[in-house]
Amino acid sequence: MIAVTWAETVSSAVSEQLPKTADAVVIGGGVVGTSIAYHLAKKGFGSVVLLERSYLACGSTGRCGAGVRQQWGTRLNCLLSIASVRAFERMDEELGYGRSIEFKQGGxxxxxxxxxxxxxxxxxxxxxxxxxxxxxxxxxxxxxxxxxxxxxxxxxxxxxxxTDGHANPFHVTYAYATAGRRLGAKIHTFTDACEILTESGKVEGVRTNKGTISTKVVINAAGPYSGVVARMTGLDIPFYPERHQILVTEPVEPVLGPMVMSFSRRYYCQQTPHGSFIMGMGDPKEKPGFLTSSTWEFLVEMAEEITKVLPPIGELSVVRQWAGLYDMTPDAHPILGGTPVDGFYLACGFSGHGFMLAPVTGELISEIVCDEEPSIDIHGLDLGRFERGELVIEPSVV
Amino acid sequence: MNKKTDREEAMDAAEITVVCRCEDVTLEEIRDLIREGYTTAEEIKRITRCGMGPCQGRTCRELLLAELARASGRKIDEVAPTKYRPPAKPIRLGGIIEGDSSDLG
Structure with a gap:
């Protein structure tokens, strides 16, 4: 019998000391944060440290509906999602994770x-x-x-x-983390970013519960907590968290190829490669807040709706329900790029589409941080658009 | 005694131990993940689906925690368990709207 000891797991980042300095600190260990850390490390930006207050993918990423679509109502969202789909298609090969990200292009x-x-x-x-x-x-x-x-x-x-589809959010996040670590990025889980240190409008470091890292670059990828993180620099971003509920059934033989979705009736439903059905519904009565509890009312509403849309699914049993937070902006587009605080960047406000946009977000933010011309023109997605009144309204959201 | 299936024979030969019967997760897979540096029950659950099947971890939750405890030299109650999620027992979608309580057992 082989006894596994903790000593054998020293390769794990959990036992590593927090570095005193870094060239960039990413706050948030969801799919967006790990994608950014990977892409920065791939560009050879220098020492990259990612901070996650719990385990990777514990928040919105691990709770999401996992869909990846290119059917949008704005040119910008279409361009971002085309680039992301291409990245998902080659991800198993590119990241060398050893497991599959389970990307299924069922449309x-x-x-x-x-x-x-x-x-x-x-x-x-x-x-x-x-x-x-x-x-x-x-x-x-x-x-x-x-x-x-x-x-x-x-x-x-x-x-x-x-060519739309869905992938496994846990595997995508762990795949980015694994590939990022291989390229030298340091990923520190159970490490809380408590304060962002600034001086004369410039980022100087991050104080955590495990020590302080001095750095000139901080990227906010904290999902629904991005508003909290932005306020650490004195910035107020127009942004609020909103609960969305979801459930999963027992697995059965494949009967549903595509994700089926309606904007006016606010539902979506897909069958995963594993065989289970994952479905969710938006609730227009939901109030902004950090609550992630599940309700019986959701179960009833979802059951009523899905048995009308896909009647045979009524025979399946629900095995689990949960909830996660959307990070909502006034125009349902993300906020990407720099801020008035020098060295502080935003990759947040995905409004429920962070998982599918994570690959292209990692690419674009790493380009912006490295002072390169972004491969897609995203100056319209900056924080300043809200003050300028230049919203990019997306008509097609659940 | 029933004849063993090919799979059972192969498992005996390879000394494989199934931990999660719903999702077919083995002790060996769990140990490999611990060696790779996955140190929480939540992460291992998400990678392997251990405890995500119809029984929602009724057997394997404790086994997974025990393995993590053993690997880290902690007591089992010092290892953070995975979250319990509703419903407590699988319930048919059609039954929910019909108000059918037979599913609730």
């Missing part, structure tokens, strides 16, 4: 239930096709061919993009 089937929604979809498809996203506008009958268990009553039309 997204978006359903329009109102005339207005149909008009919006028609505009979206035109935009998406102009960017070479392989999307098609479908009649209810055609939608029923793609998802035979779909109830096509009340449907105006649908759109389908076969």
């Amino acid at each position: 997204y089937l978006l359903i329009a239930y109102t005339r207005r929604e149909m008009e919006q979809f028609t505009k979206n498809v035109e935009l998406q096709l102009s960017l070479d996203i392989p999307v098609s506008l479908l009649t209810p009958r055609e939608a029923g061919k793609i998802v035979p268990i779909l109830n096509t009553d009340d449907i105006y039309c649908a759109t389908f993009c076969p």
Whole structure:
């Protein structure tokens, strides 16, 4: 019998001392933070330290619906998600994680239930096709061919993009962390960023519960806690956390290829490669806040809705429900880039799309921190847009 | 006595011990992950799905915690357990809206 001892796990970052200095500190060990740490290390930016107050992917990442789509209503979101899908496609190979990130490109089937929604979809498809996203506008009958268990009553039309899909958020996060560590990034879990030290409007360091790191660069990737982290530098960002609930069923044979989603009815549902169905619904009555408890009301509402949309799913049992936080901005687009505080960068406000945008976010933030021209023009996603009144409204969100 | 299946034979030959029966997770996989540096029950649950199946960890939760305790030289009650999530028992989606209490057992 082989006894595993703690001594054998010394390779783990948990036992490592917090460094006294770093070239960059990333706050937040979700998928966005680990992607940024990996991309900075890959660019050879210098010493990169990531701080996570609990374990990796414990927050919004590990609670998310895991979908990856390119069907958006704004050019910018389309461009960001095209780049992310390409990254997901090559991720198993690129990151050398040893396990699969379980990227399944079963497509997204978006359903329009109102005339207005149909008009919006028609505009979206035109935009998406102009960017070479392989999307098609479908009649209810055609939608029923793609998802035979779909109830096509009340449907105006649908759109389908076969290269959309979903991946496993835990594996993606651990894959970035593993690859980042291999390139020299230091990942410190159970390490709390308590204070960001600044002097004359410049970042000077981060004080943690395990010591202080002196650094000129801090990247805020704290998901729903990004507002709290930004206030450590005196910045107020227009941003609020919002609970979203979700549930998973027992696993069954594959019967649902795509993610099925509706904006007007606010539901989404996918079958994972493992066989279980993951589904969630937005609640317009939800108030801003950090609450992540689950409710019986959600279970009832979700059950009512999904048995109308995909009736055979009513036979499946729910094994687990949970909730996570969206990090909402006024225009449902992320805030990416520098701030008035020199050396302090934001990668937050993903409004429920942080998982799918994490790969491209890591690339773009590492380019910005390295003072390179970003590979996608994202100056419109800066913090200043709210003051300038230049919001980038996304019409297609759950 | 029933004849062993091919899988059971192979498992005996390889000295494999199943920890999570719902998701087919072995003790060997868990030990490999501990060696790789995954030191919390939550992380190992998320990577292997140990405890995520229909029984929600009724057997394997304690086994996983025991292994982590052993590896770190701690007592089992010093190892942070994974979160319990509702519902306490699997419940049919259709049953929820019909108000069918037979699922609640």
